[in-house]
Amino acid sequence: MTEARPTVEVVRRSGRSRGRRGTGPGAGPGTGRLVATELLKITTGRWQFVGLCVALAVHVPLLLLWGAQAEPLVAWNSLRSRSGFLLAYAMMFFGVILVTGEYRYRTVTHTWLLTPRRSRVLGAQVLTVLAIGAALSTATFAAWWARGAARHGAPAMRADRPAELLSAYVIVVLMVCAAGVAGVGVGTLTRGSPAAAGAIALSGLAEAVLDGARFHGPATAPLGILLWPTSETHVSSLLAAISWAVVLTAAASASLHRDLPS
Amino acid sequence: MGETPRRGGDRPTSGRAGGARPAVASEPGAWPSAGTGTAPAVVDVHRLTKRYGRVEALRDVSFTVPAGTVTGFLGANGSGKTTTLRILLGMVAATDGHALINGRPYRELPAPARTVGAVLEPAAHPARTGRNHLRCLALPLGLPRRRRGPAVDEALAAVDLTAAADRPVGTYSLGMRGRLAIAGALLGDPELLVLDEPANGLDPDGIRWLRRFLRSWAASGRSALLSSHVLAEVTQTVDHVVIVDRGQVVLAAPATEVGRGHVEVRTPEADRLAELLRPEDVVRTGPDGLRLPHGLAEQVGRLCAAHGIPLVELHTTGPDLERTFFDLTSRADDETHTGAGGGARERAGGGWR
The missing domain is CATH 3.40.50.300 (P-loop containing nucleotide triphosphate hydrolases)
Structure with missing residues (x-):
């Protein structure tokens, strides 16, 4: 850096508005502001944003090549898996990256200095993943539904049975969001993406081998819903996926007190 | 110091x-x-x-x-x-x-x-x-x-x-x-x-x-x-x-209070100037150089002016933190190596001169 350095002068910004401070000790920023910060980090960090765009873009060739099933029933029954399966695991990975990126680049130091109550940061990350998961799953669900409706007509895609349609939509959103939140939890617990990926992979293998855990563990519970036809819902897998998201978030919250050494 | x-x-x-x-x-x-x-x-x-x-x-x-x-x-x-x-x-x-x-x-x-x-x-x-x-x-x-x-x-x-x-x-x-x-x-x-x-x-x-x-x-x-x-x-x-x-x-x-600096003097008549000062204050640093305790710069200036001694250099150095630091830490090393003092904690409790 060879640019000329101006005279250093520290000026106290005494006249400026101090803005909205926290209301209590260690209050820090509000949840809305923390979520906005997470979204700003995603859009300015480039790679996470590009990753999300890629996750969406992957659906385009699939939609074009396999979007129009010959049989109306097949189009309906594959709606849930086609709109949610890839996205659920993309969101799980995104949740991991959202958290572990902070540790990888050590920006978690700034984050915790700005918000000493670490659970609030975790809460904002969970809300961010929920918002993004809901938005993306809505987009993919709408796209796959529209493709089927264009080929076979809206009634074939249950437009005349809104409860059925809404149920399919909500389940996709729930699975995608639960997977994303589980990713945040695993990322917080492991503090590193390789460790998180390894933990998820190992868990998936163990769940696949063990009869009782298959489609009910944190890695395979979304499969228990999204691999099956839209007309079939395994409630136990649905509850397991949501429960794992809650349990992993609670475990992550409890682990936040760990030291952050240099 | x-x-x-x-x-x-x-x-x-x-x-x-x-x-x-x-x-x-x-x-x-x-x-x-x-x-x-x-x-x-x-x-x-x-x-x-x-x-x-x-x-x-x-x-x-x-x-x-x-x-x-x-x-x-x-x-x-x-x-x-x-x-x-x-x-x-x-x-x-x-x-x-x-x-x-x-x-x-x-x-x-x-x-x-x-x-x-x-x-x-x-x-x-x-x-x-x-x-x-x-x-x-x-x-x-x-x-x-x-x-x-x-x-x-x-x-x-x-x-x-x-x-x-x-x-x-x-x-x-x-x-x-x-x-x-x-x-x-x-x-x-x-x-x-x-x-x-x-x-x-x-x-x-x-x-x-x-x-x-x-x-x-x-x-x-x-x-x-x-x-x-x-x-x-x-x-x-x-x-x-x-x-x-x-x-x-x-x-x-x-x-x-930490490792106060000292006064560095350079003059072609260093011997004459040294005679005008208290012997215990003077450290010779060369044929034309003297090192004096902190605070004597003004006195040296006055003496030189009064006795017509030409000054090539007269300045006060900053605190010698480095010396203080190594005094403290090397002393700790020495004591550790000789097994004296029972460890750094006890040594830190003693007075420092």
């Missing part, structure tokens, strides 16, 4: 290097008051201990940072400086003792990031631009929307990064990242700066910039605590010195 600053174990230096103070609050929810001297203490570290398994990183570390001063927290690599600062800022939990800012733990401060500007490491996402990095820090600070942009611009200008603000941080040099980190610390317009090794990676120009910046900071009436293992870089900057060695404070004193 003219004066007799004390080791941390003695504690009365400036009345603020620890002292007997209750380790716990007298009332539930209340913390011990920070300092009792003339200047209130912004930072109060009391009997801080940190153990990682069987390794004791810190042991009974106590010191204070008086308000309105720049305090140098000095020590070799691995001496416990960073651990102390991380405990102070709530990144690491203490095994025992406490570290308070304005009488409270960091996480209990009403607006922590606007009370303390901290640089623990020059961390930033490499794909993010410098400006966007600061925007990400400014948003949770709670600045009004209209103030956020100008605050980021001011911080960039203060560290001279305006020209590089829209480049990804990954393209920055280590020194530029260090200055970006300082810009982040300035965003909240804090009263206290805590900087961990701020000169790491700075070129000589950058170090000079940092020195001027810290002087300007102190001149604005605010406080700073900066750690460093490069003594030369802080010698001209700090008002107060805390030296830590192997997890223990071995010295806490005002810089003016």
Whole structure:
């Protein structure tokens, strides 16, 4: 850096508005502001944003090549898996990256200095993943539904049975969001993406081998819903996926007190 | 070394290097008051201990940072400086003792990031631009929307990064990242700066910039605590010195009392001048050179004027922190090697001369 350095002068910004401070000790920023910060980090960090765009873009060739099933029933029954399966695991990975990126680049130091109550940061990350998961799953669900409706007509895609349609939509959103939140939890617990990926992979293998855990563990519970036809819902897998998201978030919250050494 | 600053174990230096103070609050929810001297203490570290398994990183570390001063927290690599600062800022939990800012733990401060500007490491996402990095820090600070942009611009200008603000941080040099980190610390317009090794990676120009910046900071009436293992870089900057060695404070004193400088004289008539001075004050440094105790410069000037002795050079050197530091730490080494004193803790409790 060879640019000329101006005279250093520290000026106290005494006249400026101090803005909205926290209301209590260690209050820090509000949840809305923390979520906005997470979204700003995603859009300015480039790679996470590009990753999300890629996750969406992957659906385009699939939609074009396999979007129009010959049989109306097949189009309906594959709606849930086609709109949610890839996205659920993309969101799980995104949740991991959202958290572990902070540790990888050590920006978690700034984050915790700005918000000493670490659970609030975790809460904002969970809300961010929920918002993004809901938005993306809505987009993919709408796209796959529209493709089927264009080929076979809206009634074939249950437009005349809104409860059925809404149920399919909500389940996709729930699975995608639960997977994303589980990713945040695993990322917080492991503090590193390789460790998180390894933990998820190992868990998936163990769940696949063990009869009782298959489609009910944190890695395979979304499969228990999204691999099956839209007309079939395994409630136990649905509850397991949501429960794992809650349990992993609670475990992550409890682990936040760990030291952050240099 | 003219004066007799004390080791941390003695504690009365400036009345603020620890002292007997209750380790716990007298009332539930209340913390011990920070300092009792003339200047209130912004930072109060009391009997801080940190153990990682069987390794004791810190042991009974106590010191204070008086308000309105720049305090140098000095020590070799691995001496416990960073651990102390991380405990102070709530990144690491203490095994025992406490570290308070304005009488409270960091996480209990009403607006922590606007009370303390901290640089623990020059961390930033490499794909993010410098400006966007600061925007990400400014948003949770709670600045009004209209103030956020100008605050980021001011911080960039203060560290001279305006020209590089829209480049990804990954393209920055280590020194530029260090200055970006300082810009982040300035965003909240804090009263206290805590900087961990701020000169790491700075070129000589950058170090000079940092020195001027810290002087300007102190001149604005605010406080700073900066750690460093490069003594030369802080010698001209700090008002107060805390030296830590192997997890223990071995010295806490005002810089003016630490290893005072001396008067260097060069004159072709050095012998004649030496005869006019007290023999015990004079150290010959060459055929035309004398070294005299701190404070004699004016007397030398008057003597030379009165006796027509030509002066080639007459100046007072700054505090010899480096010498003080090595005196303290090498003495510890010697005692450790000879098995005397039963370890650094006991040695730190003794008087220092």
